[in-house]
Amino acid sequence: MKKLMTIAEVAKELNIPESTARYYRDSFTDYIPSVGEGRKKRYRSETVEVLRFIAEGFKRKLTAIEIDNGLSQMFPRNFDIEQSTATTAAVVQQQSENDVNQYALQLQNALEQMGATMQVIADQKEEIAELRKHVSYVDKKQQQQQKYIDTKLEERDRKLVQSLRESQETKKLLLEVKEQLAASQEEKKKGFFARLFNRGSI
Template identity: 35%
Template sequence: MQEEFSLTRTIDEWLAGRPAATRRAYRHDVQEFLAALGGDLGRLDEPAIRRWLATFDHRRLAQATARRKLAAVRSFLRFLHQRGLVAHDLTRAVPTTLQVTESPVPIVRSTERGRLLAASLRVADPRLQLLLWLAGCGCPLPVVARLRWRDLHPYDGEGIAVCSDEQNRLLRCVIPGMIWRSLQPLLAKEHPDAPVFQSSDGSAARPEDLAEAIGWVLDETADSRLGAERDRDRLLTLTEIARRLGLPETTVRYYRDRFAPYLPAVGSGRARRYPQQTVERLRWIVEQLRAGASPHEIEAQLRSAPPDLATHAPAADAQLTDSVGRLSQRIRELTESLQRLSQILSELRSIAPDK
């Protein structure tokens, strides 16, 4: 268990400062390389690297993907040697390029289609939405790569993609209304004969390019849950808390100082940082103040409540409901007192002339 944590920390240090997209791709590549070693750096030598390189022959990777994996592993090996974690510099054992057998027809496995259909409804880019949807429906990537804007037709609030394979057999796929509507601005400005999916030079994208784009989406989807967990565990500055709450930093600073005994924090002075629990507790405090509760009432609730009471939305709602209930009860009591007072005054006025 300790070794796994050490490797994870080492990878994080190696990736520090790189763009987010590069970190995601390189992390996946290096973890794949380490898995071939059994996760044991003690087994890292030139024969082990040659065995890993031999796997490229039957994996049918795109040339660009293979070059990226080689670059990632070569950089990681150099980092390990510089840190003294391996005795020898093994970067020369990893070539800069490798002749690999590319898959003539990239395919999307049936087990991934459900994930692609779900991911197509979450991404923002209309073209990527369409690509994921068509691939998730089982449309072959060589057919998708030949798709032109003239092949997209409206149909009863949705759309239909009509294209043909290499044998000129027509293939039709229904495009959901949400994706179809997002494509409308592009349909209005793109030339009908232009390819829907283009490479950087404006030519039609290759099936291999589409397969690599789909792979990136699947990797990012797989990492999103872990990323959310890491975000919850990350310590925040006061500026970040103010941004999340949508409040001026001076206001958040005042609330922090006013309710400091009830807000978790790490460190002191300018190095002070706050866990996610502090954000939720401050959000709860702001909601209570807006509902009419006084700071003394909020402090009383924080003192009497369990430590995690204000960090969960359902509990915060329960506290707010309780405050509203107590205020309503107080209003009813005051109303009854006023009614009794009014009745007494009426009785006094009625007996005053007799005197």
């Protein structure tokens, strides 16, 4: 029969503080195989691998939900273990060395799958972070372009208004010059006729 461990022994096996092991246990209690209650509670050897998975998840900065999803794919919940134990306890006690080796191989495969799953999750988080950074960069560029366009439009409008004002002033000036020329010509005509009449009277 497999050795049962205290939470302190589990923590020592993982080389982590006992308080940390308790935190992991309490946070994901559905996946922690145990026997007994209270201070007499002991943990099956599988608990080491479950807590190792949880520790690795937090190390990779996964959220509790992401770690829980990973656990659900890699390990059975407690009620699954209890049902299985109730119906196969006698068989488990009589397992041969070959069965133990087979279990160890399955556990190794499960751990490899666990590592691959956690790597995929970490990669996805990194890709999402890169996408968010890219979207932020594109948005910033769009804002800069829009600001540039608005500035150019304002400059164009300002130049158009200035050009219209100058055009109006030029027209006004031309009109004044035209009026002055007309007045000057009129004065010349009057002067000519005046001199002409003055000669006739002599």
